Amino acid sequence: MAWDPQSYELFQAARLRPGHDLIAALPTMHPDRIVDLGCGTGRLTRMLADRYPAARVVGIDSSQSMLAEAARSQSRVAWELADIGQWKPTQPADLIFSNATLHWLPDHSRLFPRLLCALKAGGVLAVQMPRNFDAPSHALMRDVAAQGPWAEKLAGKLVHEHVQPPRQYWRWLSPVCSSVEMWETEYLHELDGTDPVLTWVRATGLLPVLETLKGAELEDFLATYRDRLRQAYPPEKNGNTLFPFRRLFLIARN
Template sequence: MADWNPALYTRFEDERTRPAAELLARVPLDGPALAIDLGCGPGNSTALIAARYPEAEIVGLDTSPAMLDSARARLPTLRFNLADAATWAPERALDLIYASAVLQWLPDHPTLLPRLFGLLAPGGVLAVQMPDNLAEPTHRLMREVAASGPWAKAIGDPAVAGRLGRMLEPAGYYDLLAPLAAEVEVWRTAYHHRMADAAAIVSWVRATGLRPFLDPLDADQRAGFLAAYEAKIDAAYDPRADGRRLLAFPRVFIVARKAS
């Protein structure tokens, strides 16, 4: 895919940072020596870690050079490195691996999460938050529009572009990590974000979930896809009493602590 767009991503930074803060609040560590923000993006989540653990060594990792540049500009005293969560391995054991809204992009969670958990030092914590919205109208309609227009051949299988089948049910993550961990917490929360209109909802997902659908398209195809998609979003999300739309956004949270 093309590189990420930090400006587009941070257009809804308050809403995107809220689950990151709630994940960090449930991390049962007083003072980690080494914390990794895996998939740090523009550094909004890294800033939360730095505020809670000012004495820790904190490193942000991401596959996007543009996101890393944005994170370095925000937090110039911290380290940010190019790395892929699917293959990355640290030089030493870690006290905290914090992964907010990144692992949903990667396949094979039954292998991936135990591998990450195995990188922890004794007493270390793996903290994960992932959008769980593939059944929501935003993502169901992406796949529907992708399959029905002149752009269908360029996009290919909508299920592949839409990352269907990658995530487990919340209980599946518990079963995956409970045999390895001293303690595991798993929960699911549905946020309801106030959005100005259908165009705002499209702008939100254009920074994330729409990227695999739009990246293969030329300019005319992209414009046509977005117009068709926005019309369906407008019909799917009714205006509320104040004229705004409510974007339901479920997320799965996992906090697993290694035995000391």
């Protein structure tokens, strides 16, 4: 997908907060090699490099534009372009970190054990994924996609079923890990601006629509979706909009 760094950086503090929380929850460790899968513009990757100054840190992403933005800020991180769905390490890592990325990939029953195999003995897999796909922001997107004249074009484009309930990850990982820690947090983001929820999802979940529809057809879709979002997320008295967002956190040690 054509990721836009400028769009993704909007609401930066709200987007980064879960990643900060995941880093803060990491266990005491002294890693030699860290891999950030789906590093995006690299803000969290650089935080990991600062926290673990002795480690070699690699940021991997499938978007050249996001990596180009990451490389604009000087750091000692090595940036690599790769399809994280097919990624295989050249050597085992002490920490594999992934913030708001793995929900794009299918077949988690195979994906997560494969990532564990890419760790050294005693290594840590730390993951944060959205689990907000039944919220109006995403449910309305699917409804509009299925009900309009664009339904055939968008069929299968908005699949949001990859992320499983927490217990399922525990069942997959606990038999092969020395420890599994898992929790969910629902953030209440206060967003400013006009139609801020639409602006938020344009940078992420709405990308398949933006890549599939063009011209007047896209504008009609966005107008319909915008109207329904305004009903679901009306502005508060101060003019800002409250946007609840649930996320799943997982830290597993092999």
